[in-house]
Amino acid sequence: MSILSSALKIATLSQKLTFLSVSEKCVPGFVRARGLHSLVLPLPKIMGGSNLRVLNLKSSVPCPWYISQTTYSTSFFVKHTAEQLWKGVTSVSNAGKKRGRGKGVGKKTAKDLNRGQIIGVGKANIVWPGLNAPILQGKELVERRQLAPDPDREAKLIKMRDTMGQFRPLLLSPLERGWSGTKMHGRSVGPPDPIGEDNFEGFDTKILEMKTVANMDANYGRIRRFSVFAFTGNKQGLAGFALAKGADGRGALKRAKNRAGQKLLYIERFNEHTVLHDFYTRFGATQIFVFKKPEGFGLVCHRGIKAMCELIGIKDLYAKIKGSTNLQHIVKAFMLGLIRQKSHSQLAKEKGLYLVEQRSDFQNFPLVLAEPSHCRSDSEIKYDEPMNFSQVCFGDQIPYRKKPYEPFYKKLPSWENHLLKTEWRRNHGEVRRWHMREFNGLKNHLSSKYPEVDATYAFQIWQKKKAEAAAAEEED
Known part of the structure; x- marks a missing residue:
């Protein structure tokens, strides 16, 4: 009874009381209650079917001799090896593997430790006849001898091994490396593989x-x-x-x-160097305005369009992109525009008018590119019909052009003097183009009687000689 009374006194001072049910399967004689401080009590023999409830005490008061404390001598870090612990830190769970994580874990780059090593040469710098030195030198026998230490050798080997496994950029010429260094964008990979007996020559x-x-x-x-x-x-x-x-x-x-x-x-081309005419094309949010240019202009456009033109055979072109610059959309929009081009005969037939081109490199001389089967008169043309060729090609879209920058000298007083001096010839260019368009050249009242008076007489002679030379080459 003294033991139970002391236990009850301790229970009154404890912070938390729990009860433990002891059944017949417990070891007779003593019961150890679980907790921070366990109470060991002598028990009488338990009769069949009866249970004994024992107090499990958790107290911060000093414990007497009959209260013991349980300790655990094992831990998580003691049960597992170092390799298992590191694997638990660096590995990926099964759920993570399903999501595609940790695919690069565990890949070790092997280092070639034999690289840089020479047989017979080590930390000790020694001459070994037959390994790193000849046995005979002249008529004398070479003996093994110690040389001065080489401290740089070990540092060179360590530096060489550290560079192993690192990425080495490919050495490519500037013409082969594409758009951005050693990446594949814009790089040439050769023609497609042959299909049966058909080879892609020139591709x-x-x-x-x-x-x-x-x-x-x-x-x-x-x-x-x-x-x-x-x-x-x-x-x-x-x-x-x-x-x-x-x-x-x-x-x-x-x-x-x-x-x-x-x-x-x-893809049809004009004189095998440019597009047939200006056009507007679109795919998705990508809009492209393409302009036909004379020989020698070059390719002034997006790098994707430039690569396409080089493979198609277009050498002179100007293209302006408006909207999205998604590369796949640019390619699809440009190819759609090239496919939808109309030939010169189709344009002349649809419009019912002559298709004439005036170029500065030909002194704005009108060149008839196509003619319709029946040309309409002025009375047959409607007043609101668009006659501007750019408006016909681009449709309802008009390319945005920046306002030209006004030179600084136009604000000076001397510019007004210049305008007064050149007023008599300010519209000569416009009059010249009008003469070329209406009379097929610069002519006056004596042009019909004296053809050499015509301003384009020399140009006509040059064209005639060029045609005769071409005919002579064909006959040969």
């Missing part, structure tokens, strides 16, 4: 876009693939483009190149 393929795409799957997680957008052409009007994907970059490149070779289109 070349350029990679316009190469990126990594991912698809989320419930079973396999995040599946990553390579997406390649390629354009191929023979520089003679045949061209095609395609988009392909693959698990590896090399396979995706090959698939895109061959698929582009199977989707070829023929």
Whole structure:
């Protein structure tokens, strides 16, 4: 009874009381209650079916001799090895693997420790006959001897090993490296693979876009693939483009190149150097205004359009992009515009008028490009019909042109003096173009009687000689 009374006194001072049910299966004689401080009590023999409730005490008061404290000698860090602990920190769970995480974990780059090593040469700089030195030197036998220490050798080996496994940029010429260094964008990868007996001679393929795409799957997680957008052409009007994907970059490149070779289109060109006429095209949010240019102008446009023109065979062009610059949309919009071009005969037939071109390199001499079967008169043309060729080509769209910058000298008083002095010839250019358009040259009342008076007489003689030389070459 003294033990139970002391236990009850301790219970009154404790912060928390819990009860533990002891059944017949407990060891007879003593019961140890669970807790921070356990109470050990002697028990009589438990009769069948009866239970004894013992106080489990948690107290901060000093414990007497009959209260013991349980301790644990094991921990999480003692049970597992160092390798298992590091694996638990660096590895990915099964749920994470399903989501595609940790695919690069565990990949170790092997280092070639034999690199830079020479047989017979080590930390101790010693001459070994037969290994790092000849056995005989002249008529004398070479003996093993100690040389001066070489402290730089170990540092060179460590530096060489540290550089192993690092990416080395490819050494490419500036003409082969594409748009951005050693990346594949804009780089040439050769013609498509032959199909049977048909070879793609004269073709070349350029990679316009190469990126990594991912698809989320419930079973396999995040599946990553390579997406390649390629354009191929023979520089003679045949061209095609395609988009392909693959698990590896090399396979995706090959698939895109061959698929582009199977989707070829023929593009008509004017004198094999530029487009037939100005046009407006659109795909999605990408709008492109394309302008026809004379020889020698070059390609002034987006780098994607420039790569396409080089493979098609277009050498002179100006293109202005408005809106989105998505590369795939640019390619599709430009190809749609090239396909929808109208030939000169179609334009003349639809309009019922002569199609005439005036160019500054020909002194604005009118060149008839196409003529209709029946030309309409002025009375047949409606008053509100658009007669501007740019308005006919671009439709309802008008390209935005910046206001030209006014030179500083136009604000000076001397500019007014210049205008007064040149007033007598200020409209000579306009009159010259009007004469060329209406009378097919600069003529006066004596031009019919004396043809040498015509301002274009020398030009006509040059054209005549050029035609005679071409005819003579054909006869030969």
